[in-house]
Amino acid sequence: MWESLIIEPFINALLFIYDLIGENFGLAIILFTVVIKLVTWPLMSKQINSSRAIQDMQSDPDWIAIQKKYKNDKDKLAQEQMRFYKEKGISPFASCLPTLIQFPVIIGLYQGIIQTMGNAPMQMLNLIPKISPWLTDVFSFIPGLKDPLSLIPLNSQFLWMDIGRPERIFIPGISFGIPLLAIIVALTSFIQTKLISSPTSDAQANQMTGMMNIYMPLLMGWFAYSLASGLALYFLASNLFSIVQYAALGRFDIKNLLPKKKIEVVKKGEKNE
Amino acid sequence: MKYSKKVITLLIVLMTALLISSCTNVGAASSWPGYTVDDGVGYLSFGAQTYAIDISNGSLQWQYPAESDRTRQAYGAPQVLDGLVVFGDYANKLVAVNAANGTEKWKFSGAQDRYIASVELTESFVFAPNTDGYIYALNSDGAMEWKFRTEGPNWTKPIADEEFIYFASMDHNMYAISQTYNVSSLELAKDGSRTLRGDYAWKTDLGMAIVADPILQNGVLYSATIEGKLFAIEIETGEILWSFDNNGELGAVWGSPVIDGSIIFIADTEGDVYTVDKDTGKQIWPSPFNAGGKIVGGGALTPDGVVFATDGGKIFLINQEKEAKTIISLESAIYAPVINEERKILIAPASEDGLLTAFDLEGFEVWSFVPSK
Numbered sequence: 001m002w003e004s005l006i007i008e009p010f011i012n013a014l015l016f017i018y019d020l021i022g023e024n025f026g027l028a029i030i031l032f033t034v035v036i037k038l039v040t041w042p043l044m045s046k047q048i049n050s051s052r053a054i055q056d057m058q059s060d061p062d063w064i065a066i067q068k069k070y071k072n073d074k075d076k077l078a079q080e081q082m083r084f085y086k087e088k089g090i091s092p093f094a095s096c097l098p099t100l101i102q103f104p105v106i107i108g109l110y111q112g113i114i115q116t117m118g119n120a121p122m123q124m125l126n127l128i129p130k131i132s133p134w135l136t137d138v139f140s141f142i143p144g145l146k147d148p149l150s151l152i153p154l155n156s157q158f159l160w161m162d163i164g165r166p167e168r169i170f171i172p173g174i175s176f177g178i179p180l181l182a183i184i185v186a187l188t189s190f191i192q193t194k195l196i197s198s199p200t201s202d203a204q205a206n207q208m209t210g211m212m213n214i215y216m217p218l219l220m221g222w223f224a225y226s227l228a229s230g231l232a233l234y235f236l237a238s239n240l241f242s243i244v245q246y247a248a249l250g251r252f253d254i255k256n257l258l259p260k261k262k263i264e265v266v267k268k269g270e271k272n273e
Numbered sequence: 274m275k276y277s278k279k280v281i282t283l284l285i286v287l288m289t290a291l292l293i294s295s296c297t298n299v300g301a302a303s304s305w306p307g308y309t310v311d312d313g314v315g316y317l318s319f320g321a322q323t324y325a326i327d328i329s330n331g332s333l334q335w336q337y338p339a340e341s342d343r344t345r346q347a348y349g350a351p352q353v354l355d356g357l358v359v360f361g362d363y364a365n366k367l368v369a370v371n372a373a374n375g376t377e378k379w380k381f382s383g384a385q386d387r388y389i390a391s392v393e394l395t396e397s398f399v400f401a402p403n404t405d406g407y408i409y410a411l412n413s414d415g416a417m418e419w420k421f422r423t424e425g426p427n428w429t430k431p432i433a434d435e436e437f438i439y440f441a442s443m444d445h446n447m448y449a450i451s452q453t454y455n456v457s458s459l460e461l462a463k464d465g466s467r468t469l470r471g472d473y474a475w476k477t478d479l480g481m482a483i484v485a486d487p488i489l490q491n492g493v494l495y496s497a498t499i500e501g502k503l504f505a506i507e508i509e510t511g512e513i514l515w516s517f518d519n520n521g522e523l524g525a526v527w528g529s530p531v532i533d534g535s536i537i538f539i540a541d542t543e544g545d546v547y548t549v550d551k552d553t554g555k556q557i558w559p560s561p562f563n564a565g566g567k568i569v570g571g572g573a574l575t576p577d578g579v580v581f582a583t584d585g586g587k588i589f590l591i592n593q594e595k596e597a598k599t600i601i602s603l604e605s606a607i608y609a610p611v612i613n614e615e616r617k618i619l620i621a622p623a624s625e626d627g628l629l630t631a632f633d634l635e636g637f638e639v640w641s642f643v644p645s646k
Contacts, residue, residue: 118406120303120363121348121389121428121527124484125569127500127610128525129542152482153426153443212285240521 010112026158033237167229186221188239306621307350316351331640335375354394361388374488379415394601402427441483454610475511497526528571540568582607601636
């Protein structure tokens with residue numbers, strides 16, 4: 001069910017784009033990521049707006065006052081929080097639902113890319129039955145479209161990298177390969193998380209966000225370093241698109257990149273405790 | 274409270290790591306065992322090791338490398354000639370070892386990508402197809418004589434006759450190139466390697482990628498594609514004599530066809546076995562026999578019929594009259610070809626319970642080789 005509803009359409013869509021743009025797999029991954037991100041734009045926007053509303057709420061004087069007043073009475077605190085949500089028209093779960101809906105799409109996109117990159121017998125054996133000409137049939141009016149099965153094996157060269165292998169760039173005079181793409185992925189992950197996370201009055205929440213801002217980019221960088229470069233391209237395209245999306249929604253603050261601001265806010269948060 | 278938030282953060286990061294790694298199949302075997310039998314010894318590559326196994330009793334004669342190297346991956350069936358066993362791996366290395374004791378004789382590191390296919394050995398050459406898009410011709414000391422460029426990765430074993438080598442590529446073509454090249458047709462590269470400048474005797478487009486090893490009999494090559502089309506190609510000219518696809522019903526073919534007299538048995542990943550007239554390409558049985566599971570590896574010819582194995586672990590025998598008999602059903606998936614050696618059916622399941630197992634035709638296990646951990 002998961003395979004036939006999510007993975008197979010994604011694989012065939014990816015192959016369709018690959019064929020359409022002249023058999024460039026790297027570009028196909030980037031375009032496909034952008035298309036999926038555009039399709040899920042409304043859900044993502046809703047999630048961003050809801051998350052921001054909850055973040056803003058953390059700095060609301062009334063909210064802070066409730067936390068202080070009922071800090072020793074958990075039942076009353078919960079009641080007051082619910083009243084506050086109602087008054088302000090905030091749903092604490094509003095940011096979860098779009099995420100839940102997007103989740104299978106993102107996982108499907110990710111798995112679709114991995115499976116299409118298959119360059120060993122077992123992967124190819126699993127990939128071939130999933131390839132179907134339905135998209136080629138639907139768009140048969142486009143001249144020059146090929147039977148998707150005839151596209152196998154895919155051209156895995158993109159710029160200096162082999163899409164099916166971890167990326168390294170070799171510079172004359174340096175004996176080892178530099179993982180340029182992994183560095184860019186880590187950097188864009190860091191910028192993305194920093195730009196979108198506003199400091200709140202809650203020092204502990206800030207501390208947690210600060211840790212995530214370090215761990216997640218490192219983790220993404222590690223995956224981009226060790227996995228096939230096609231996945232690193234997906235991470236990069238996804239990060240860049242998210243940054244653009246936040247910017248388009250007016251939801252990122254360039255000042256968040258500056259460390260000074262963060263320290264001040266954490267101190268302020270500590271005073272509030 | 275601070276401590277628990279740190280734990281939550283770490284848990285989120287770890288969960289993300291787990292999710293991403295589980296989706297990428299990190300650590301999963303990327304192929305199935307490749308093996309061959311020569312003079313009573315089975316030579317098998319699977320993952321980190323290549324083994325020599327006594328076919329009479331399943332005992333290990335030697336393994337390469339002697340010390341296990343977990344980073345090594347090798348799956349192509351080793352080939353043997355004149356006491357030399359040659360096999361490649363996924364780290365771009367082609368190795369020749371002494372068939373008697375497994376000691377390394379030479380190693381070739383000139384290719385840029387994986388060796389998925391087996392090599393072809395002749396008195397003068399080692400022909401080694403690589404996924405970097407070249408066929409490498411090495412001399413018996415492992416030095417490269419020349420290389421020939423195709424337009425895609427090469428996953429199938431070449432076949433040599435007295436004069437030519439024939440090989441099918443993922444670039445959709447079947448090639449024939451002369452073993453005795455003209456020096457003027459060699460292009461010298463900066464690294465000293467010599468590339469044969471597209472001097473093939475003929476090249477025939479089969480329309481789709483080819484992953485099944487072709488076979489040669491009486492001047493005709495039989496080769497099938499991932500689209501599900503079997504071709505008979507005349508080796509003198511490269512002309513397609515006939516093709517068979519059962520009106521598009523034949524599925525992807527991964528295993529070599531098996532010839533039994535005038536009949537070709539061909540099996541596909543839909544689990545169907547077809548019989549085709551070798552001379553005309555006409556279907557013999559009105560409908561195929563369905564085995565109930567994917568058939569990936571090629572079959573083995575026995576006096577009683579052809580033995581195939583499915584990815585569901587079923588090993589069965591089928592004869593020209595379409596009479597089928599299940600020999601045994603195993604728990605393990607079987608993707609590797611079946612080999613018949615002196616009425617022992619050799620199976621290489623993708624399982625640690627038995628890497629290579631011998632059965633008699635009644636389905637009784639004769640021995641099973643389990644590698645030591």
